[in-house]
Amino acid sequence: AQSVAQPEDQVNVAEGNPLTVKCTYSVSGNPYLFWYVQYPNRGLQFLLKYITGDNLVKGSYGFEAEFNKSQTSFHLKKPSALVSDSALYFCAVRDLSGGSYIPTFGRGTSLIVHP
Amino acid sequence: GAVVSQHPSWVICKSGTSVKIECRSLDFQATTMFWYRQFPKQSLMLMATSNEGSKATYEQGVEKDKFLINHASLTLSTLTVTSAHPEDSSFYICSAREVINEKLFFGSGTQLSVL
Numbered sequence: 311a312q313s314v315a316q317p318e319d320q321v322n323v324a325e326g327n328p329l330t331v332k333c334t335y336s337v338s339g340n341p342y343l344f345w346y347v348q349y350p351n352r353g354l355q356f357l358l359k360y361i362t363g364d365n366l367v368k369g370s371y372g373f374e375a376e377f378n379k380s381q382t383s384f385h386l387k388k389p390s391a392l393v394s395d396s397a398l399y400f401c402a403v404r405d406l407s408g409g410s411y412i413p414t415f416g417r418g419t420s421l422i423v424h425p
Numbered sequence: 426g427a428v429v430s431q432h433p434s435w436v437i438c439k440s441g442t443s444v445k446i447e448c449r450s451l452d453f454q455a456t457t458m459f460w461y462r463q464f465p466k467q468s469l470m471l472m473a474t475s476n477e478g479s480k481a482t483y484e485q486g487v488e489k490d491k492f493l494i495n496h497a498s499l500t501l502s503t504l505t506v507t508s509a510h511p512e513d514s515s516f517y518i519c520s521a522r523e524v525i526n527e528k529l530f531f532g533s534g535t536q537l538s539v540l
Contacts, residue, residue, distance in 0.1 A: 346531075353431065353518055353531035354469075400468065411522070412459070413529070417468035 312337045312405040316416035323391045324424050331386040331399050331419045333375075339407025343384040345375055348398040348418075357399075360384065361406070371395070391423045427453045429521050431532025438509055439540055446504045446535045448519030454499040455521035459529070460492075463516040475502045509539045 313336045323329045335341055345357040358369025365377040375386045386399060398420050402413040428451040438444050448458055456477050461469040473483045473494050481494035491513075493505040502521075506513055519532040 344529075346529075353429075353533040354520070354529075355531070356528055359528070411457075412471065412474060415469045 312341075312403050312414050314401050314403045314414055314416040316399075316401055316419045318419050319417075320420045320422065322422050322424065325393050326390050329388050329391040329395070329421065329423070331401075331421060333384045333386065333401030333416060334382050335384060335401075335403040336382060337403060337405035337407075339405050341382075341384075342404040342406050342413070343375070343377065344402040344404075344413060345369065345373070345384075345386050346400045346402065346415075347371075348400065350397070354400065357386070391421075393423045393425055396421055396423045427451075427521075427523055427528070427530045429455075429519065429530045429532045431519050431535060433535060434533060435536045435538075437538045437540065440510055441508055443505055443507045444509055444537060446506075446517055446519070446537075448502045448504070448521070448532050450500045450521040450530070453521070453523055453530075455502075455523070456499060457522045458496060458502040459520045459522070460494060460502075460504050461518045461520065463518060463534075465516075469518065472504075506537065509537070511539045513537065514539045 315334045343360045346354040348354045360367045360377045368374045398418045400418050401416040404413040430449045432447050458475045460472045472487045473481045475481045475494050475496040477496045483489045496502040518534045520529045
């Protein structure tokens with residue numbers, strides 16, 4: 311079984327400050343992890359993914375995520391937030407040892423960046 | 426990059442009518458497409474998995490006779506909401522799976538409003 315949790319419904323940060331959007335996961339085997347962003351009235355866009363290799367993954371728009379196996383986390387980060395980063399962020403996981411190739415999505419975290 | 430086109434982006438219909446939503450992968454072949462439903466401030470709820478040339482696999486609780494899915498070609502999947510009712514009003518999103526790197530590419534979504 312695979313599951314993912316985004317413990318925060320909303321994250322507020324001032325423009326220019328670093329941001330973190332949290333994600334923890336649960337899988338039986340090794341995880342394949344993703345972050346997607348959804349802007350208002352738009353579909354989801356791929357940000358980054360992790361399957362193996364360096365624990366720090368760099369993605370689109372200056373975002374990065376750190377894979378932490380011991381804490382089963384894959385938090386999304388950005389050193390300096392922009393107002394335009396305000397959107398809904400989804401973490402997703404797929405169990406590489408499972409038979410299904412369908413990822414499970416978290417419930418989403420609304421990021422609000424204040425000017 | 427890969428593009429998924431979803432049409433219409435917005436549709437208003439009378440109760441009892443049927444609505445068809447199209448999802449096309451424009452520059453890649455998608456043997457598998459997914460249909461999601463998204464309620465306000467909630468995550469994506471997977472409705473069904475659509476495989477080209479075969480019957481769709483519906484998630485538990487999703488009425489297959491109400492939400493008809495057809496995946497007749499490697500680039501097109503359609504979702505038909507039959508005899509729509511106000512409770513079917515929602516944001517519907519399709520996605521296509523790129524086999525090589527397992528990325529999901531999402532359509533821009535369809536906001537369905539049933540009067």
